[in-house]
Amino acid sequence: MKLRPPFANLASFSSVAFASLLATTIFAADVLQHVPHDALGFVVIKNLDATDTKVDRLLKTLSSPYPSPLVFLKAVTGIDEGLNTQGAFLLAVLPGDGDDDSAPQFAVWLPVSDYDSMLKSLGATAGDAISAIRVADEDLLIARLGDWAFVMDPNQRGRMEQMLADKPNPPATIAVWKAWIDVNDVAVVVLPGGVSAALRWADKAPAGVHKNPEAAEESTDDLFGAAEEVADPFAVGAAAAQATGGNYDPIQAAIHKWIGRSPELHDWFKHAAAISFAARLDDQGNAMASLRVKSSDEHPFATGDDAAVPSPPSMYQQLDFVVHGAGHLPASLVSVASATYARQILNELKDAEHVDLNDKTAARFVQAFQAAASEIASWAVASPLGKKTDGAYTNNFLALRVASAKTFAEHAGDVMQLWNQMHRDAKDGTRMVFDIEETKIGERAATQYSLDVATIDGMPAIPEIRQAMERFFGPGGKLRVWLVQVDDQTVLLAAATPEQVTKGLQLLNRKLPTAWNQPELSTANRLLPEQSDVRLFMSPHGRSKWHRRLSEAMTGPHFGPPAKEFPESPPIGFAGEVRGNELWLDAAVPAETIQSAGTFRKK
Numbered sequence: 193m194k195l196r197p198p199f200a201n202l203a204s205f206s207s208v209a210f211a212s213l214l215a216t217t218i219f220a221a222d223v224l225q226h227v228p229h230d231a232l233g234f235v236v237i238k239n240l241d242a243t244d245t246k247v248d249r250l251l252k253t254l255s256s257p258y259p260s261p262l263v264f265l266k267a268v269t270g271i272d273e274g275l276n277t278q279g280a281f282l283l284a285v286l287p288g289d290g291d292d293d294s295a296p297q298f299a300v301w302l303p304v305s306d307y308d309s310m311l312k313s314l315g316a317t318a319g320d321a322i323s324a325i326r327v328a329d330e331d332l333l334i335a336r337l338g339d340w341a342f343v344m345d346p347n348q349r350g351r352m353e354q355m356l357a358d359k360p361n362p363p364a365t366i367a368v369w370k371a372w373i374d375v376n377d378v379a380v381v382v383l384p385g386g387v388s389a390a391l392r393w394a395d396k397a398p399a400g401v402h403k404n405p406e407a408a409e410e411s412t413d414d415l416f417g418a419a420e421e422v423a424d425p426f427a428v429g430a431a432a433a434q435a436t437g438g439n440y441d442p443i444q445a446a447i448h449k450w451i452g453r454s455p456e457l458h459d460w461f462k463h464a465a466a467i468s469f470a471a472r473l474d475d476q477g478n479a480m481a482s483l484r485v486k487s488s489d490e491h492p493f494a495t496g497d498d499a500a501v502p503s504p505p506s507m508y509q510q511l512d513f514v515v516h517g518a519g520h521l522p523a524s525l526v527s528v529a530s531a532t533y534a535r536q537i538l539n540e541l542k543d544a545e546h547v548d549l550n551d552k553t554a555a556r557f558v559q560a561f562q563a564a565a566s567e568i569a570s571w572a573v574a575s576p577l578g579k580k581t582d583g584a585y586t587n588n589f590l591a592l593r594v595a596s597a598k599t600f601a602e603h604a605g606d607v608m609q610l611w612n613q614m615h616r617d618a619k620d621g622t623r624m625v626f627d628i629e630e631t632k633i634g635e636r637a638a639t640q641y642s643l644d645v646a647t648i649d650g651m652p653a654i655p656e657i658r659q660a661m662e663r664f665f666g667p668g669g670k671l672r673v674w675l676v677q678v679d680d681q682t683v684l685l686a687a688a689t690p691e692q693v694t695k696g697l698q699l700l701n702r703k704l705p706t707a708w709n710q711p712e713l714s715t716a717n718r719l720l721p722e723q724s725d726v727r728l729f730m731s732p733h734g735r736s737k738w739h740r741r742l743s744e745a746m747t748g749p750h751f752g753p754p755a756k757e758f759p760e761s762p763p764i765g766f767a768g769e770v771r772g773n774e775l776w777l778d779a780a781v782p783a784e785t786i787q788s789a790g791t792f793r794k795k
Contacts, residue, residue, distance in 0.1 A: 223280040223301055223340060224370070225360040232296060232386035234284040237378045240265075240303065241277035246377070246473045253477075253790045269327050271302075274310025279303020279339060287385060289347075296389070297348055301340040310341055322352060365466040369484065376470035376482065387464050393444060394452035453539070454532045463491035465773075477783030478719055485775040492773040494522035500725070501569035504591035504682055506706040507699040512577040512734045516713070516763075518706045519726030520570035522770050530565030534558045547621030549614050557610040564603035567594040572706060573728075577737055582689055583666035584742045589696045590685040597677040601639065604675055608641055622648055626673070633693055638676040645671055663745035716765030719780035724767035731763040732785060736792075756795050761788035
């Protein structure tokens with residue numbers, strides 16, 4: 193069916209509202225067998241009634257004004273009889289009737305307990321096998337297919353008849369992911385044809401984006417090819433995000449920003465055979481979500497050469513924190529991530545700071561950034577909340593296990609030298625040139641990169657501005673970034689005051705392995721898979737406290753009633769792994785944290 197109201201709202205609501213929830217039941221019959229072989233993707237929801245109950249409880253916990261999904265479905269469709277609320281729902285996205293750019297078609301499978309009663313409640317005009325119905329001013333076709341009512345647009349009658357007559361032939365990916373899909377309550381799966389369609393969509397700059405006709409084909413609006421091929425490396429800015437050409441322009445702009453403008457990331461997704469998101473809510477009210485990306489067998493995400501490397505020593509402290517985690521990634525993924533991130537930094541400079549960057553220097557910056565990242569074998573990140581007097585943007589640490597600390601330091605030095613050169617050479621925009629000082633922290637070699645934000649572009653260094661900068665960056669009001677060679681294969685990167693860096697080194701000196709059974713982490717940790725390459729925890733409570741400090745740094749001390757703050761609760765946990773041709777990422781939100789979110793919303 194065509195994606196138009198109300199079914200546009202129904203599809204959107206299904207993918208957003210249902211993706212929040214979740215229960216575990218077994219299909220009475222497997223609706224996945226009906227997914228067409230050429231489908232671009234599909235959404236499957238297990239046990240409508242059980243899922244609806246869980247979502248309704250979740251919405252009430254979060255004080256959300258939205259109705260439960262099943263109530264919404266019945267209200268939109270007008271179905272009040274014949275629906276099997278214990279059954280499974282399927283929405284499949286199919287190729288359009290024309291070329292690759294033609295609008296996709298949609299098919300829906302509704303579980304039925306009494307097909308004739310459903311037809312009657314919909315006021316159907318009966319046919320031999322296919323009947324005509326009208327739902328919310330939209331003409332549709334409906335037919336019985338096993339335990340489901342099968343619905344499509346009238347212009348799809350031929351295809352509908354063929355699907356009714358043919359033996360089911362679901363995509364092979366379903367068999368690969370079947371067990372994983374079955375343990376979740378909702379799954380959204382993008383199949384190879386859908387991945388290709390999404391990439392074609394990402395390649396097209398949305399409304400408001402200027403393209404450089406002289407640039408290389410793969411780099412028409414960004415710096416993502418060779419520097420000499422690009423005349424205008426930056427094009428997507430605020431205009432794209434605010435484009436008014438359609439409801440999907442902001443989404444397209446975001447996808448284009450990260451994928452369409454990065455050949456490495458674009459190529460990585462090009463070889464993705466399928467992408468899926470799934471979610472569930474257990475009986476205790478804990479929410480879990482999962483992402484799976486499968487590559488083609490010819491282009492695995494990781495090879496057998498990517499051996500696991502122990503993480504750097506733990507820097508965990510039993511304090512309020514924003515982020516804490518550790519892990520390692522395969523070299524191929526590090527290369528893609530580092531190049532994409534470096535180029536995104538450059539785009540932000542162009543878009544937000546209006547810095548007129550030299551393309552060749554910018555390309556060298558990306559190459560240096562990748563060279564430094566290629567040295568990284570594993571990492572550990574920590575951002576405990578320091579004292580208010582230390583500044584909002586301090587006490588952030590990234591410890592790296594590298595092939596050679598000396599080589600990494602040289603590459604990092606190249607990155608900062610090129611950064612400074614780009615800003616010195618820029619004709620317009622903010623010139624953020626760092627002072628570079630070779631020094632020591634204790635007996636260890638260290639490099640301090642400092643930026644006096646208060647004096648950028650000739651800003652007057654009046655006491656009020658200096659005081660404001662100290663609220664951001666601590667005593668002195670300068671942004672300080674440190675690189676400390678801890679030993680031959682360990683480097684500490686820190687945005688911190690000298691005292692905080694010293695404390696970070698003391699934590700590393702303990703040489704304690706990273707442990708995830710700390711009381712503050714254990715609630716979320718036990719909801720995650722036991723084994724993973726990456727483990728990360730984000731504290732809503734800690735982030736809320738940090739955000740309040742940032743607000744006070746911007747506006748000064750808070751007066752009046754206490755500022756709104758997320759209650760103390762377990763952090764949100766993330767775990768991920770790359771093995772051969774599959775990447776997975778799981779997230780877990782403890783029930784107590786969900787309840788705290790509801791309390792926070794009520795304040």
